[in-house]
Amino acid sequence: MIKLKPVFLGVLFGFLGNTGFVFGQNVPVIKNMNPDPVQYCADPVAVAPFISVKNFQSKDNTDGMKVSIIGYKKGEDLLLFDNVGKLSYDWNENSGVLEVSGEGDASDYEEAITKVYYENISSSKQAGLKEFSISLLDADYLPYTKHFYQYYDQKGISWSNARAQAAGKDYYGLQGYLATIRSLEEQNFILSKTKGTGWIGGSDAEKEGIWKWVEGPDKGIVFWEGLSGGKPINGEYSHWRSDEPNNQGGEDFAHILIDVNKGYWNDLPNDASGNDDAYSPKGYIVEFGGMAGELTPKLSAVAYVDVTQSIHPKLDENVVSILFCGEKKQEFKIAFTNGNPSVHLKALNTAVNIENEDSYNPIITVPNYGTYSFLLKTVDDATCEYVDTIEIGIHSQPDAIFDLDSSECYGYNLHLSYSDEYFEETEFIWYYNEAEFESGIGLDSVTIPLGFENIDRSVALKVNEQGCVDSSLALEVKVKPNIIVEVVNKEGCSPLITGFSAKTSKPAKSYLWNFNDGSTSDDENPNHKFFNPDDLRKSFDISLTVLDVNGCENTAVYDTLVKVYPVPTAGFNFVPKEAKITDSQVDFSNTSHAATLYFWDFGDSTYSAETDPAHSYEDMGVYNMSLEAVNSFGCADTIVKQVHVVFDKINPPTAFSPNASLPEDQEFRLHAKGVVNDGYNLLVFNRWGELVFESNSQEQGWDGKMRNGNFAPSGVYTWVLEYSDIMGDSHKQKGNITLLF
Secondary structure, eight states: OOOOOOOOEEOOOBOBOTTOOBOOTTSOEEEESOOSOEEESSSOEESOTTEEEESOEEOSTTOEEEEEEETOOTTTEEEEEOOOTTOEEEEETTTTEEEEESSEEHHHHHHHHHTEEEEEOOTTOOOEEEEEEEEETTSEEETTTTEEEEEEEOTTOOHHHHHHHHHTOEETTEEEEEOOOOSHHHHHHHHHHOOSOEEEEEEOSSSTTEEEEOSGGGTTOEEEESSTTOEESTTOOOOBOTTOOOOSSSOOEEEEOSSSSTTOEEEEOSOOTTSOTTTSOOEEEEEEOOOTTOOOOOOEEEEEEEEOSOOOOOBOTTTOOOEEESOSEEEOOOOBSSOOOEEEEEESSTTOEEESTTSSSOEEEOSSSEEEEEEEEEEOTTOOEEEEEEEEEEEOOOOOOBOOOTTSEEOSEEEEEBOSOOOSOEEEEEEETTEEEEEEETOOEEEEEOOOOSSOOEEEEEEEETTEEEEOOOEEOEEOOOEEEEEESOEEESSEEEEEEEEESSOEEEEEEEOSSSOEEOOSSOEEEEOOOSSSOEEEEEEEEEEETTSOEEEEEEEEEEEEEOOOBOOEEEEOSEEETTBOEEEEEEOOBSOSEEEEEOSSSOEEOOSSOEEEOSSOEEEEEEEEEEOTTSOEEEEEEEEEEEOOOOOOOSEEOTTOSSGGGSSBOOOOTTEEEEEEEEEEEOTTSOEEEEESSTTOOBOSBOTTSSBOOSEEEEEEEEEEETTSOEEEEEEEEEEOO
16 A cells, blocks of 8 residues: 555445435445445554445546545544545545545546545554545535535525525435534534534524424424523534524524634524624535435445554564574564564565474575565454564675785785675775775775875774674784985986985884995995996986884885996197297197097197197297097096197307397397206307306396407307206307407
C-alpha cells in the first residue's frame, strides 16, 4: 500500500431496494459484499475490501463518492488511499470524510474504495468497532437512521420556502423533507456535514410552546414543551441553546446554528433574513428516507473495522543485529521490546538456507557475502499477524593491513597498498599523522607525500566493508634524510676550486661525497679542485650519501652539477733572440693551443691582439714579453718570455769645429743610448802620443782645447774609449778625429 496525504473517501451507491425492486438501470448500487469487521492491529487496513459499485459514472469533479467515519475522532482516526486513475482525493480532517471525485466509471470507483485504508494514529488507541459510511458525493448517509442528508446553501430563505423546496427534492426515488433530529447520533452526524446555519423541520406555529416535527416520517411527534425553561416530551431528543426557545417576535421555526454556538438549536420567525447575520439562516437541511411506502435504494454501504489493542511487535535493537561480519553462516537472534509473539523467518532469496525458521534463534547461511531480504512474520496474543521485511547483511570481516615495513626508510613519496582481500564495495580511509589523508570507495592504495621536515610520522588505515570495520594501529614511518646541497663556484675554468655544503632534515651521522673524478670526501662542507685537461667543457656528476641518526641513508645525485672549462696553452717564439738597438724589430710566432683570442704585452707599455705580431723596441733593455691566450669559454693561459734589446756600438764623428754653427758640431762627444757613465773613459791623443783630453762622462765632450786652456792646433787626433752599456757589457773603441777651425 502506498501511503499518501489523507483525503476524503469516495462513496459507493447501490441501485437495488431492500426488496430487490429495481429503480432503473441508471441507479447506482453500492453494496458491501462482506460486512464482517476488518481486524485492525497496528498497520493500515482496507476499510471495505469487498465493496461493489454498479451503474455509476462520473464525468467531472462535481460527482464522486465518499467514505465517512461515523463517530469520527480527530487526532485518532485517519483515512489513507492509493491513487487510482485520474481520480482526485480530498481528506477533511475536521469532519472525518474522504471525498473521491473526477472522471471515472463504476469499476474505477470500486477500485478506489477498496484502496481506502484506516489507520489509528492515537498513541493510546481505544479498542472497539469503527463504523464507516460509503455513499455518493452529493449526500451523506447515516447508518444509524438509514437516511440520507443534504445541505442546500440559499442565504436568506424563509422556513416555509425551505419546507416547500425540501418536499420537492427527490434522491433516487426518496422524497425529501426538512431534517428531523431525534438522537445524539443524528445530531452529531448532521452537525459534521452541515456547511452553514440552516432550517430544520421543527415548529410550534400550530400551538405556541408545543414544538413538534412537521415533516417526514416523524411528522406530528412532539419533542419539546415551553420556552427555554421547558422540558422534552416523552424523552425526545433536542439540543436547544440554554436561552432557547425564547419566542421573541413570532419565532415559531427551528434551525441549527453553525457560525455561532455551533450545533445548538434556535427559534426564528419564518422570514428571518433581517436578523443578525450570525443567526440568519444560510440554507436548509434535507433528509431522505423513511417515508411510508418508499423502497430504499442501495445508495450506500456500511463497513466496520475492529480496532484491537494489538501493538506491532518491535524488534529489540539492543539484541537484534542485522549486520554480521565474518562467516557466511550466522545465528540471527530475535527479541522484541513489546511481547513475545510467534515468529517465522523466510528468505526472499532461494539460495539462502535457514535452520530453525520458527525459533527466536534461526541459523542463516548465505551463498555469498551481501545483503539479503527476509520476511519476518509475527503473530501476537490478539492473533494479529504482522509481516516485516528485514534486510540482513552478512559481510566479510576486513583486516586493515597494508604493506609498510617499519624497519625501512622511505623517500619523499610513500606508496601504501591494502594487503587483504575484499568482496563487496568497500570504503578505505587512510590516515597520516592521525588526520584523515584520503578516503574513497575502492581506494585500496594511496601515495602520501611525506615531506622532509624533522617531524615524527605515522600512517594508519580504516576499512569499512558494508559496515564491517577494522582499523589498524598507527605505524611509524621512517623517512630518508632530505639532502640540500649548496655549491659555491660550480662553473669555471680548470682548475676549478668548488665549495660544497650540505643541509639535512635530520641530524646526520656521516657524509660521503663522490666528485666523479676518482676523489671522495667525508667532510660535511668540503672544497674540491676539478681539472679539465681536454679541449672541451667537462661536467662532473656529484653524489652525496648521508646517514642520519635514525640509521636512514639517502643518496642525492646531482647530474652535471660542476662544469669545468678547458684552458688553452699559451706559447710563442721570437727572432732574433737578442735584438740590437740599432735594429730592434722582433718577430713573434704564436704557438698557443686551443685559443681563439690573444693579448700581447711587449713589456714596454705597448700591446697587440694580432696572432703573430712584430714589434720594434725603442730602448735597450730586458723586456718581460707576455702572451695571454683565451678560448671561447673565456679561459686564459699566459706565458712570459724575456726579450733582450742590446747595445750595438757608438758611431763617432770624423771631425768637429769649435767655430761650427750647430752646437752639436762644436765639440767631440762620444755618447749613445745604452751607454752608462760608470766605467766611461775617453782619451784623446795628438800625433806625438800626448794626452790632450780625458772625460769620464759621456755628457762631457772635447771642445778642442788642450789642458792649458788653449785650443789645440788643427789636425788629426787619436781617441781611445772604454765604456759599459746598460746591460753591463764592457766595450773599447778607438779612432781618429779631425779638429778644424
